[in-house]
Amino acid sequence: MSAFADVVARDLRLALRQRGDAVMVVLFFVLTAMLFPFAVGPEPNLLARLAAGVIWVTALLAVLLSLERLFLADFEDGSLELLVLAPTPLSLTVLAKVLAHWLTTGLPLIAAAPLIALLYNMDEAALPVLMLAMLLGTPSLSLTGAVGAALTLGARRGGVLVPLLVLPLYIPVLIFGVAAIDAALAGLSARPYLLFLGAIFLVSSVVAPLASAAALRQAVE
Amino acid sequence: MNMHRFANPGRFVRLAERILPWTGGLAVLALGIGLYLSLFVSPADYQQGESVRIMYVHVPAAWMALFVYTVIAAASASALIWRHPLADLVARASAPVGAGFTFLALATGSLWGKPMWGTWWVWDARLTSVLVLFFLYLGHMALSNAFDDQSRGNRAAAVLALVGFINVPIIKFSVDWWSTLHQPASVVRLDGPSIHPSMLWPLLIMALGFKLYYVSLLLLRVKGEVMAARLRARSMAALDAT
Numbered sequence: 001m002s003a004f005a006d007v008v009a010r011d012l013r014l015a016l017r018q019r020g021d022a023v024m025v026v027l028f029f030v031l032t033a034m035l036f037p038f039a040v041g042p043e044p045n046l047l048a049r050l051a052a053g054v055i056w057v058t059a060l061l062a063v064l065l066s067l068e069r070l071f072l073a074d075f076e077d078g079s080l081e082l083l084v085l086a087p088t089p090l091s092l093t094v095l096a097k098v099l100a101h102w103l104t105t106g107l108p109l110i111a112a113a114p115l116i117a118l119l120y121n122m123d124e125a126a127l128p129v130l131m132l133a134m135l136l137g138t139p140s141l142s143l144t145g146a147v148g149a150a151l152t153l154g155a156r157r158g159g160v161l162v163p164l165l166v167l168p169l170y171i172p173v174l175i176f177g178v179a180a181i182d183a184a185l186a187g188l189s190a191r192p193y194l195l196f197l198g199a200i201f202l203v204s205s206v207v208a209p210l211a212s213a214a215a216l217r218q219a220v221e
Numbered sequence: 222m223n224m225h226r227f228a229n230p231g232r233f234v235r236l237a238e239r240i241l242p243w244t245g246g247l248a249v250l251a252l253g254i255g256l257y258l259s260l261f262v263s264p265a266d267y268q269q270g271e272s273v274r275i276m277y278v279h280v281p282a283a284w285m286a287l288f289v290y291t292v293i294a295a296a297s298a299s300a301l302i303w304r305h306p307l308a309d310l311v312a313r314a315s316a317p318v319g320a321g322f323t324f325l326a327l328a329t330g331s332l333w334g335k336p337m338w339g340t341w342w343v344w345d346a347r348l349t350s351v352l353v354l355f356f357l358y359l360g361h362m363a364l365s366n367a368f369d370d371q372s373r374g375n376r377a378a379a380v381l382a383l384v385g386f387i388n389v390p391i392i393k394f395s396v397d398w399w400s401t402l403h404q405p406a407s408v409v410r411l412d413g414p415s416i417h418p419s420m421l422w423p424l425l426i427m428a429l430g431f432k433l434y435y436v437s438l439l440l441l442r443v444k445g446e447v448m449a450a451r452l453r454a455r456s457m458a459a460l461d462a463t
Contacts (some may be wrong), residue, residue: 147384151377155367164363165381168356171349203387211384214301218376 003088004096011100014073019141021069022104026112029062033116033191042119052181056174058116059109059134060167065146066105067162070097071216075099075153081220091209091217098139100145100210106138122185127196129173129184137177143208144169150215172200181186230447232308237440244437251430258423264421273420275333280408281428283326285435286354287389289319293361294386297379307443309375313365314383318435320358327351338402346395347403350388357385369381 015022035053037047074080113134114127122130148166152158178191190217259277266273293312300308330348331341342348365378396405407415414421 038328095344147380151364151381152367155364155377156369157367161360161363161367164356167358168353169384171353173350205385207387211380215377215380218373218380221373 004092004170007083007093007096008056008100011097012103015100015104021066024107025062025066025105026108028065029058029109030116032058032061034119037119038122047120048122051117052126052178052185054120055113055116055130056137056177058172059113059138060174061108063138063141063145064163064166064170066101067149067166068159070146070149071153071219072103072149074128077217080216084216084220090213094146094150094212094216095205098142098212101146103141105132106142110134111140120200126181126184130181131189132194133177133180133190134196136194136201137173139203140173140197140201141170142158143204144173146212147208147215150212150219151221153216165201173197176200184211228308230450234444234447241437241440241444244433244440248430248433248437250435251426255423255430259374259427263420263423269337271274272333272336277423277427279326279329279333280424281431282322282329283351283412284328285431286319286323286351286427287392288432289315289322290354290358290382290389291340293319293382294389297382300379301376301383309372309379310443310446311439312361312379314364314439314446315377316358316365316378318438318442320355320362322431322435323351323355323358327355339363340445343402345402347397350392350395353388354385357381357388361385396454 025214033054036050040046040050042056071080074083086093113130117124117127117130145162145166148162150167151165152161155161176193176196180190180197183190183193222303242301256279259274263269263274263277293315295310296312297313299305300312314350334343340347361378361381363372364381368374368377408421408424
């Protein structure tokens with residue numbers, strides 16, 4: 001277990017030393033969300049209707065942008081080979097790296113989401129559901145993204161390939177994430193959608209580390 | 222039976238060459254009979270009119286879209302677990318064919334939807350999950366060609382195929398789990414098919430034709446992959462000799 005904590009601490013330390021990366025993700029999130037009022041017009045009711053969808057789609061794209069740094073630096077400087085050879089199960093190492101990734105991208109995104117909800121004039125009553133849905137949904141984004149990032153290590157055009165692999169797998173999170181907020185806005189129970197998000201999180205937290213570990217082994221072979 | 226008996230590419234090619242005329246001929250025959258029955262013999266639907274005939278292409282194409290993905294997933298699993306040398310080739314050769322079937326299902330469904338539902342496309346669970354399947358096929362093809370080392374591409378695509386297989390049961394049961402605009406299953410049911418035999422038979426013959434077509438194409442494409450590998454090996458040997 002200490003190896004798990006060590007990997008998390010190492011990745012967090014690396015992320016803190018290069019603070020720019022995490023800040024960029026949040027900046028991208030806020031900036032992209034700011035574009036929509038210009039594109040569809042600043043009508044408050046329309047924006048309130050769009051808020052949930054815009055927050056989720058931009059959060060999804062922001063996570064997508066950050067996936068590259070999950071394994072690429074380790075792959076290039078060779079430390080990935082040491083992580084693969086280490087006695088700790090590789091899937092556990094992957095889980096630690098994904099946790100660090102989520103702490104430096106998912107968590108800041110969740111913190112920034114109320115700001116966008118505010119700018120979009122979203123009903124404040126739905127804010128707790130928005131936060132809860134993102135808390136349950138963004139870890140799945142990091143987990144699923146890890147599979148895509150690991151599979152494309154060393155590929156030609158890796159950057160364009162990741163969205164093609166990962167975005168289709170992100171659709172369920174998007175559907176249930178938005179549905180939870182819409183239900184809360186309509187005064188219905190958001191519970192079934194939140195349960196779905198939780199189920200997706202549980203399934204991906206089992207499948208994704210195994211698949212990523214298999215992909216990483218192929219990458220360093 | 223020892224599954225590595227057919228791992229020898231040479232033996233596979235000889236076997237494929239012997240089977241291919243049969244599956245190819247039967248595919249042409251089944252598709253010919255199926256098309257004749259579905260376009261001329263089977264009755265028009267009392268509600269849908271003549272546009273029901275689109276179903277004879279749409280339904281088999283959709284079945285094949287799921288079937289081919291299942292084949293790819295099974296081949297990927299045996300490639301990763303047993304390193305079966307032909308399994309990689311089967312997965313590689315199947316992906317574009319499956320993508321084609323998926324596209325055909327989506328396109329014919331859209332053509333049918335316009336007169337029936339009044340729209341080309343609705344975002345219901347069945348349509349959306351099949352669209353995701355289409356993108357999984359495209360991702361599989363892109364990933365398997367993205368590496369300088371072909372075998373690394375094959376293995377990466379195999380992992381992706383297994384992860385994406387989660388989508389197949391979702392597609393199958395989407396019409397039962399959610400109340401969708403797309404109608405639920407009417408052929409493969411516990412209480413027997415709910416469509417009339419005059420429509421069921423053309424459909425089944427078309428489905429058989431599609432399956433034989435896929436088998437023929439698969440044999441042909443795997444044979445092509447084996448030949449391409451031989452050519453590569455030969456040109457490498459020629460380079461070494463000089």
